Amino acid sequence: MDGIEARKQVFLIGATNRPDIVDPAILRPGRLDKILFVGFPAPEDRADILRALTKNGSRPKLAADVSLDEVAADANLEWFTGADLAALVREACVAALKEKLSLKSAEDGKSDVVGRSEVRKEHFQEAARNVRSSVNPADRVRYELLRQTYSSSQK
Structure with missing residues (x-):
């Protein structure tokens, strides 16, 4: 990277979620040819991330009333990262499990808790109320x- 010797077909790829603490020496002209800033996922991208996280709705098993496109379009998720969306899915699963356990306890242990329950739309809505974006304003x-x-330095 010092430019003393010519090197061909050498690629340096780096990634960070904290671009504010990257050493300025790395960012000097001639060091990196391209800097790509990847922002927060758009609703379509959030839907794709949710599909990947839920294995296209099969794990956890999603109820028929769940549309991942609708979940992803929720304005409250605008600033969610992929990790935040993973937390949302986990929280929806926890809400479904809590509901199932409370039903079992209400029925005096007669229902089968071991059976898999589906995560419904209301579980995602509850999760969206409880999970916050990890990136503050x-x-x-x-x-x-x-x-x-x-962007302006790349022009």
């Missing part, structure tokens, strides 16, 4: 400024 502003800086 101040960091969002800072990342947007960095994106603009990187």
Whole structure:
């Protein structure tokens, strides 16, 4: 990377979720040819991520009333990362399990808890109320400024 010797077909790829702490020496002209800023996923991308996380609705088993496209379009998920969406799916599963356990206890242990229950739309709605984006508003502003800086320096 020092430019003393010519190197061909050498690629350096790096990724970070904290672009604000990357060493400025790495970002000097001539070091990296391209800097790509990957922002928050759009609704279509969130739906794809949810499909991947749920193995296309088969694990956990999603009820017929769940549309991952609708879940992904929820405005409350606008700033969710892939990890946040994974937390959303886990929380929806926990809500479904809690419901199933409370039904078992209400029926004095007569129902079969071992059987798999489906995660329904209401479980995702409850999860969306409980899970928050891991990126706070101040960091969002800072990342947007960095994106603009990187975009303008690439022109």
